[in-house]
Amino acid sequence: MKKQVTVAGLAVVGFLIIAFQLVAAKTSHIDYRDMKIAECTACHQGDGISPNHGALWVREHRAFAVKAGANCADCHDQSFCLDCHTGGGIEPDLTRSLSRRGEYMPKSHRSDWISIHALNRLDNLQSCYRCHDATFCFDCHSRQKSNTMNIKSHVKTFVGQDFIWNSEHSREARRNLQACQSCHPEGDVCLQCHSAKQAVRVNPHPKGWDGSKLKSASGERTCRVCH
């Protein structure tokens, strides 16, 4: 037993020594920051490393930028990230347009973004929330009349009929609940039917709902809205 512990101990020490050497050997890219991307690619390809910073890099960069000790900071200041993520504008770039508040928009926000965002936002809703919080949407949507946005469940079908309410709103909400939040941040419209305190009391929770962690996290304040 003692021998096995010794061998195991030596193995761990050996592993740590090798690991330490490997970690310490990580390459800094600071000396290469003024090189052109093509020059980086040529060198990396030769070493058998898959290239990056290609034409579609804006969409790809997240998974690589998030890691600890990422090489991004060797070439870019934080302003490079924040000019897109928080609307800065110190990097002169002729291809970037202005928002309705005079803020610079990322290149992904092309043409008349306000008009086409209703479609583009469907392509992975999470990407909007990497830069904007929910109040950002409400700032505009609170000043829009719902019929100008022509949401399917908010459109009148025939004279005398109100909305495509029952058949559409639940499906729309499940696929795209953030859109509901952008106009109704407190969910007041939802609670007219979905509250346990009033009216028809339709249960909004998913199957197998266990809200105990949400309950304790919010100090019960979310639960008490309906219960």
Next chain:
Amino acid sequence: MRRTCLLLSLALLLVLPLAAEAADMRATSSTQFLWFNDSLSGQDDEMFAEYLKMSITKLNQENTITIHGYGRGTYSLADDAAESDEELLGRLYYFYLDYRDVVQNVDLVAGRHFVNLPAGSALIDGATVNIRNIGPIGLRLLGGRNVLFSGDRNEIGGSDDSFMGAGISTDVIKLTHIEAAYARKTDDSDVARETVGITITTYLPKRIAVYGEAKYDLLSETTSELLAGIKFSPLERLTLTGEYYQSYPTFDATSIYSVFAVNQYQESLIKAEYALTEDYKLFMSYAAEDFDDGEDANRYEAGIAARPIADLALNVSYDRRNGYGGELSGIRFNGRYSVTSKTAVSAGIDWDDFRRETFEDETVKKYWVGGTHRFNETISLMVRAEDNVNVKYDQQYQGVATVNAEF
């Protein structure tokens, strides 16, 4: 009060470099005049902006201490800005001290700075401690006040809004990075989010990269995001990428929307990039999107970046989307011609045609033209003007003129 603090911080950005005489200071200033239209109110607006970024190095003998700052002040000429006392506004993007090797293998960042963990990211007023090489692992600990910028250009978020997290990473396998992290966000003292995340990137032989990340929301007990991708270069000039992504909408625990049932979103993506020559590069991608309940969509994109002569760069791309939500197809074209080594002109067109499920067909166009001129090593000028044509406007001009200085 907060506006005063921000403006004081911006003033400090200006003054601090002067105080650091012995140190090496680099700064970039961009003085801008912007004219634009608030499409919601229909009002034209004009604004002056001063962006300032600076970094100070060599603050100690070992050059392990640096200070970085970036902020802006804006002065709006719009009538409603004067009425609401919002003519003069400031935004401090970051202002932090970076101290490498405070003790051996321990780095400290303190002040306002951007943090990014596999479990979440934030702009915080706080500190990050980065402990490198604890044997085969590294450790990141961070926390502070969560800084948010609201739509009306002001900073929001009280002292009870916080973001904290920790990450443990290893590069023990050659060319492989693995990090697991935990993040917690509070909203007015209540816990709004608690997330764990993991990210993996590895470079295999023969120009293959494999990457993935996952986020698990501890409060709603769901996997909020999952990404797995592989990147492969079978030829030196060809790169192929395949990705699978899924997400499940999650909300702050303090929001009523956190209790509602939602659908999962899935996306399968393939991409190809090919360099015909150094001067002609092609790319294309296709994504299949699944919104659950039998609804799906397809997204295509293709483009070319060309440099037919040394002084001319051209980019053109086409993309198309159809399926759930509606149809959209668009073309983007832009070019840049270097007239001299100091002067360049650029122009571009964005054209989109789209139809939402409940809308008539609509077309939106943006035409823009601009130019840059460098007077000397320090001063340069940039001007851009654009015209927007859409359902609201037959003509709507906006643009920006900037004087940039590096010193």
